[in-house]
Amino acid sequence: MEDMGKRKKINLNSLGILGVILLFFSTVSLRAQETPEQILQHFFELYKTSQEEAITYAYGTNPTLMEKEDSNYDEIIKTLDSLVPQLGKYHGSALIAETKLTTKIKHLSYLLKYEVMPIRLSLTLAKDDVKWKFFGITFDTNELVDEMIKAGLSLDNQITNAPKEVTSLVSDFFETYDRSTRQAVDFGMQGDVGGSLKDQENLNAAKTELEKFRQAVGEVQDYGILNYVEVANSYSYASYLVNFKEDMVRFSFLMYKPNKRWKIETFRFTGDILDQLQEATKIYRLKN
Incomplete structure (x- = not known):
């Protein structure tokens, strides 16, 4: 009887682990099927409270961006950390332009509206066989x-x-x-x-x-x-x-x-x- 009880516990634990695994893959699957609009909405929701979290999320959709020798992730974080505190209150974003280069490639630019001055955010999204990913992200003020x-x-x-x-x-x-x-x-x-x-x-x-x-x-x-x-x-x-x-x-x-x-x-x-x-x-x- 004691052995059966142990086996039942083991089986229940196994089911619990299986449930977590299924939930994980279900979440990954849902993320993979996100539209560009959903990805951008999530990005800007994160940006409201943490620029670093938003940038990390963007790079997380396409890990190869971080692995590139010319990755500008650290530079972006460093620039925003020094610039944003000087710009005052953040009032949200507004679309400047959207270009659909192909059915699977989009380039968008946004105005990030701070009290003192705006920043332009430029994004490139592309879709592989499975999901949409960020393929480029830049910020500028002087060029704008x-x-x-x-x-x-x-x-x-x-x-x-x-x-x-x-x-x-x-x-x-x-x-x-x-x-x-x-x-x-x-x-x-x-x-x-x-x-x-x-x-x-x-x-x-x-x-x-x-x-x-x-x-x-x-x-x-x-x-x-x-x-x-x-x-x-x-x-x-x-x-x-x-x-x-x-x-x-x-x-x-x-x-x-x-x-x-x-x-x-x-x-x-x-x-x-x-x-x-x-x-x-x-x-x-x-x-x-």
Whole structure:
């Protein structure tokens, strides 16, 4: 009788182990059948509370990424650990673009909206015979800004119907400029305002430069939008032609909406606009 009791316990334990094994493979099977949308949803849920957990999850879908000699896993974690604490509150993500290269390859880019400034996240997903995996993941800030400026300064494929909140901000900027160039810099460089000495030095230099500029060109007579570029309903670049008493100048504004309201991150002004306007009206550029 004693031996039978032991055998029963052994059998029950075996069944318990078998149940765990079956549960494990069932979970793996369900994970393997996840759609790209489900994978991305899980990634962003993790990202809300831990960037490292999200990145680890992404690499975990495709272990070969971690094994590559040029794996950027450690670099990404290190960069985010140093950058994210400086960016303020996280307000979620917004899709910038999605490209379906084939039925089994997707490339997506997202705007990660932090209070101070956004980060662009680029992802590549691909499917093998069994499941979807991450095949690439990168973060950038400077390249995104450079691309926004390049698109906004171009007069090809012009878009001039900027949202009212954006055009109102520009109007407020020029009204402030009429009163005080120093206040205009504070209003138009909210993304550069910080507590460091370097930030204050940059602001003071900008105020000096804008005041010298105003003395040279005089008061604002009129202005109109040249081009407007916007991504993810949260990040934009607006280019304006401004007619001053003594000259015509292009003012450009980089704007950001981390949550509900737009703000001007920074602005620039250049005097090269006439040559570009002449180029834009060449016969070979005219559209039927």
